[in-house]
Amino acid sequence: MSLPVYIGAESIISSLGRNAAVNFKRICQGLSGITLHKQLGWKESDVYLSRIPELPERGKFLHLLNAVLDDLHQGWDADMLSSPDTQVIISSTKGGISDDLKNPFHPAVTALVARYSLVNRPLILSNACISGVIAINLAARMIRNELCRHVIVLGCDLISDFILYGFQSLYAVSDLPCKPFDQDRRGVTLGDGCGRVILSRDKSTFSSKPMVYLGGSDANDANHISGPSRTGEGLVRAVEKALIASNVNPDQIGFINAHGTGTLYNDEMEAIAFHRLGLDSIPLNSLKGYWGHTLGAAGVIETATCLQSLRNGILPASLGYENPGTTKPLHILKDNRPFDGEIILKTASGFGGGNAALLIQKE
Amino acid sequence: MKEKATYCRMNPHGVFVNGRQKVSFNEIAVEDALTEMYRNLALEYPKFYKMDLLSKVAFLGVELLKTVDPSLVSTQNDDQIGLLFANSEGSTHTDMRFQESYLVDLLPSPSLFVYTLPNIALGEIAIRNKWHGAHMFAVFPNFVPVYYADHGKIMLEEGAKVVIGGWLDVREKLDALFFVMDEGLVNNRENILHFVSKCYSN
Numbered sequence: 001m002s003l004p005v006y007i008g009a010e011s012i013i014s015s016l017g018r019n020a021a022v023n024f025k026r027i028c029q030g031l032s033g034i035t036l037h038k039q040l041g042w043k044e045s046d047v048y049l050s051r052i053p054e055l056p057e058r059g060k061f062l063h064l065l066n067a068v069l070d071d072l073h074q075g076w077d078a079d080m081l082s083s084p085d086t087q088v089i090i091s092s093t094k095g096g097i098s099d100d101l102k103n104p105f106h107p108a109v110t111a112l113v114a115r116y117s118l119v120n121r122p123l124i125l126s127n128a129c130i131s132g133v134i135a136i137n138l139a140a141r142m143i144r145n146e147l148c149r150h151v152i153v154l155g156c157d158l159i160s161d162f163i164l165y166g167f168q169s170l171y172a173v174s175d176l177p178c179k180p181f182d183q184d185r186r187g188v189t190l191g192d193g194c195g196r197v198i199l200s201r202d203k204s205t206f207s208s209k210p211m212v213y214l215g216g217s218d219a220n221d222a223n224h225i226s227g228p229s230r231t232g233e234g235l236v237r238a239v240e241k242a243l244i245a246s247n248v249n250p251d252q253i254g255f256i257n258a259h260g261t262g263t264l265y266n267d268e269m270e271a272i273a274f275h276r277l278g279l280d281s282i283p284l285n286s287l288k289g290y291w292g293h294t295l296g297a298a299g300v301i302e303t304a305t306c307l308q309s310l311r312n313g314i315l316p317a318s319l320g321y322e323n324p325g326t327t328k329p330l331h332i333l334k335d336n337r338p339f340d341g342e343i344i345l346k347t348a349s350g351f352g353g354g355n356a357a358l359l360i361q362k363e
Numbered sequence: 364m365k366e367k368a369t370y371c372r373m374n375p376h377g378v379f380v381n382g383r384q385k386v387s388f389n390e391i392a393v394e395d396a397l398t399e400m401y402r403n404l405a406l407e408y409p410k411f412y413k414m415d416l417l418s419k420v421a422f423l424g425v426e427l428l429k430t431v432d433p434s435l436v437s438t439q440n441d442d443q444i445g446l447l448f449a450n451s452e453g454s455t456h457t458d459m460r461f462q463e464s465y466l467v468d469l470l471p472s473p474s475l476f477v478y479t480l481p482n483i484a485l486g487e488i489a490i491r492n493k494w495h496g497a498h499m500f501a502v503f504p505n506f507v508p509v510y511y512a513d514h515g516k517i518m519l520e521e522g523a524k525v526v527i528g529g530w531l532d533v534r535e536k537l538d539a540l541f542f543v544m545d546e547g548l549v550n551n552r553e554n555i556l557h558f559v560s561k562c563y564s565n
Binding site for chain 1: 441442451452453455458459461462465471472473476477478479480481482483485486487489490492493494495496497498499500501502503504513514516517520521522534
């Protein structure tokens with residue numbers, strides 16, 4: 001039996017607030033941080049975005065990474081940050097690209113090493129929209145293989161002209177706040193996001209009760225670089241491997257936090273995959289209706305929200321969802337509901353054909 | 364352990380497979396040389412022409428490994444080949460071109476934008492070979508042998524039969540390495556660290 005790995009000390013910074021508890025409270029109140037931004041899009045088009053307020057003009061990426069490390073002591077033994085047993089992993093697609101297109105990651109990493117006296121240089125993972133879930137899976141593998149005892153996983157991405165014009169050029173941006181899985185969904189809404197979860201062998205390092213990380217995996221569609229598989233092949237494989245790694249049967253899963261970007265093809269692909277997996281009757285949501293698609297931060301802040309669901313016994317409604325809009329029906333939550341289950345499945349899918357899944361359990 | 368470990372090195376001088384020079388870049392631009400390599404390999408995979416430089420280099424690197432390492436072709440289970448890649452520059456080479464498309468050409472190019480993530484190169488390899496296995500792309504300031512030794516071992520323990528390690532810098536100068544790791548190679552940490560460092564210094 002492999003070493004137990006604990007997960008907790010979660011933090012979330014989004015348009016909804018600056019810590020995990022505030023974000024979860026506002027989510028449960030049905031509030032969305034998505035607002036209309038006049039003339040901010042390509043050719044001065046109006047565009048719906050989820051933006052973190054009061055960020056500095058420059059250095060936003062480092063500012064947010066600092067912010068989620070500065071409040072570390074609220075959930076974890078902060079003295080461990082500069083321990084040789086601790087590794088930081090940063091999940092991000094574009095880092096500080098608005099500051100320096102040619103060098104979006106390294107300056108921020110170097111600054112973190114100096115500011116927090118980190119012994120191990122943080123590892124940057126850049127695997128598109130599945131980066132966050134892959135980063136958490138990697139963290140657990142590093143602990144189980146005794147490469148380190150504790151891993152601090154940070155996820156951070158910011159809206160930039162680069163990202164926004166890119167998604168607009170693909171006609172992938174919704175002209176209304178995104179509506180994941182709904183029949184009228186029209187694309188993604190982009191969001192700023194930054195988050196943190198900590199994985200550790202040592203339960204005693206957490207100041208509030210951690211949950212258990214069971215297992216995870218990833219798989220590639222091997223189908224198309226920017227379009228999801230029509231059969232959900234990669235997601236099916238990722239979830240199947242994650243279930244085996246976790247020693248969990250599908251009927252033990254109490255809730256699924258899906259990727260649910262709000263594009264026609266992604267949500268359809270996920271519905272097909274969950275149907276193939278026999279998971280279509282399990283309560284499911286997407287959190288993108290609250291804070292948009294936060295790219296490399298998504299897997300981290302959404303897993304952090306799953307931890308909050310386990311702590312608070314509440315499954316949030318899938319905001320923006322009204323009517324079934326996929327060929328295979330799913331059990332999508334229209335309202336919040338109490339949760340006394342134990343096991344949550346988190347999935348992600350992204351550009352490059354990547355799919356990733358992980359399972360966490362209430363202690 | 365295999366009798367001979369397989370690797371492919373690409374640097375500004377040329378392309379080397381297991382230490383033997385296959386292509387010289389001395390009189391030809393890198394991009395043209397890559398296209399010629401593609402033609403010489405007779406791959407009949409026209410998608411190659413649409414790829415960005417990062418993906419072209421990764422694609423050819425793996426194709427060259429396949430010519431000398433039968434385990435990559437004969438591994439039956441399509442889940443069992445892992446891709447463990449890294450570089451120092453992410454997708455900067457294409458990021459600059461995409462930025463130019465909206466700042467200079469005043470038309471953001473969707474065909475460039477889809478390549479503005481480094482893991483797209485892994486997607487191209489997966490599509491070409493129908494490989495569905497685990498894959499990871501990390502960004503370091505410079506080449507880090509320990510990354511491959513540690514994570515290659517973990518990927519192999521978690522079910523991969525073979526892991527392809529890759530280093531993939533293209534922006535300022537071509538600096539790429541592709542190598543095949545199996546259980547025999549990674550089980551001795553000194554061995555794999557020595558192997559990876561040696562391949563890179565060639």
